[in-house]
Amino acid sequence: MHSFGHRANGVATFAVTILAAMCFAASFSDHFNSLSPVASVKILNTNWFQKESHGNDEVSMTLNISADLSSLFSWNTKQVFVFIAAEYETPQNALNQVSLWDGIIPSKEHAKFLIHTTNKYRFIDQGSNLKGKDFNLTMHWHIMPKTGKMFADKIVMTGYRLPEQYR
Amino acid sequence: MLVQIVSLGMIVTSALIIWKGLIVVTGSESPVVVVLTGSMEPGFKRGDILFLHMSKDPIRTGEIVGREIPIVHRVIKVHEHQESAEVDILTKGDNNLEDDRFLYAHGQLWLQQHHIMGRAVGFLQYVGWVTIFKVCLFFLNTPIDLEIKQWLPFIVHSDRCTGLTGHI
Numbered sequence: 530m531h532s533f534g535h536r537a538n539g540v541a542t543f544a545v546t547i548l549a550a551m552c553f554a555a556s557f558s559d560h561f562n563s564l565s566p567v568a569s570v571k572i573l574n575t576n577w578f579q580k581e582s583h584g585n586d587e588v589s590m591t592l593n594i595s596a597d598l599s600s601l602f603s604w605n606t607k608q609v610f611v612f613i614a615a616e617y618e619t620p621q622n623a624l625n626q627v628s629l630w631d632g633i634i635p636s637k638e639h640a641k642f643l644i645h646t647t648n649k650y651r652f653i654d655q656g657s658n659l660k661g662k663d664f665n666l667t668m669h670w671h672i673m674p675k676t677g678k679m680f681a682d683k684i685v686m687t688g689y690r691l692p693e694q695y696r
Numbered sequence: 697m698l699v700q701i702v703s704l705g706m707i708v709t710s711a712l713i714i715w716k717g718l719i720v721v722t723g724s725e726s727p728v729v730v731v732l733t734g735s736m737e738p739g740f741k742r743g744d745i746l747f748l749h750m751s752k753d754p755i756r757t758g759e760i761v762g763r764e765i766p767i768v769h770r771v772i773k774v775h776e777h778q779e780s781a782e783v784d785i786l787t788k789g790d791n792n793l794e795d796d797r798f799l800y801a802h803g804q805l806w807l808q809q810h811h812i813m814g815r816a817v818g819f820l821q822y823v824g825w826v827t828i829f830k831v832c833l834f835f836l837n838t839p840i841d842l843e844i845k846q847w848l849p850f851i852v853h854s855d856r857c858t859g860l861t862g863h864i
Contacts (some may be wrong), residue, residue, distance in 0.1 A: 551819060608739055610790065614757045621778055626757040628772035635791065655775050669758040673739045678818045681758060
């Protein structure tokens with residue numbers, strides 16, 4: 530009853546159980562983190578606004594993204610994945626969410642940033658409904674932990690509008 | 697001898713009960729998946745395990761979703777239709793330069809909700825390496841009192857032992 534195999538089995542099982550309990554506790558501690566992120570996005574310029582090759586509207590813009598997400602980091606945080614999505618409604622689609630830019634914040638030191646960029650992913654509609662369209666820019670973030678549960682939330686910024694005419 | 701066979705049978709069926717129970721509780725056909733490629737680095741590395749959970753809530757951008765082939769990537773575009781409330785979804789691995797259209801079926805531009813098996817809600821590092829090395833235990837030489845968790849990786853990957861390598 531005390532062969533090497535039995536003992537190894539016993540030790541391994543105990544170790545894995547303790548490790549699992551520690552991972553659970555680490556993840557649970559993230560619930561006590563109070564979050565106070567700040568963000569704002571400015572559209573500096575609408576570079577062009579055309580129909581692309583399949584006839585759908587496409588727009589390219591230059592964005593100024595500034596944020597301070599350092600309060601999202603805890604000791605159990607591996608990285609924060611942040612992205613900006615344009616959200617709008619059209620007659621065919623109740624909701625459209627198009628990701629324009631994303632980035633990975635690897636640590637608290639990088640969490641306060643100011644980025645000047647054109648949209649990383651193409652802003653293409655399903656159809657051509659974008660002329661004069663009002664839309665929101667929402668900054669979403671996903672807190673990816675070193676272990677355990679992932680948290681996600683967002684800040685919705687309203688009041689953006691696309692040009693009335695193609696250019 | 698008979699005792700050993702019965703004990704083995706009980707362990708296997710217990711593991712199966714836990715696995716099927718997980719499927720019911722999470723609503724996902726594959727509630728635990730192993731990350732096979734580096735397309736979601738640095739967030740998820742090869743050998744991590746992910747817990748998937750499926751609900752009827754419509755898919756939204758940012759969610760990390762898994763499909764029948766075990767590809768767990770992030771949703772970057774969502775178009776939800778007015779009348780039918782169906783959603784068109786586009787996914788992309790964080791670490792890939794391109795979105796996943798090259799992985800979809802020929803001519804397919806979007807995924808729909810029914811293609812999605814679950815959203816990633818939690819993860820554990822390194823635990824999945826056992827399955828990547830394709831350790832499928834069939835016969836045991838030691839007495840049959842192994843813990844159920846040692847059988848679980850086998851059952852998770854009994855249909856994936858053919859191994860999906862490459863840059864998915």
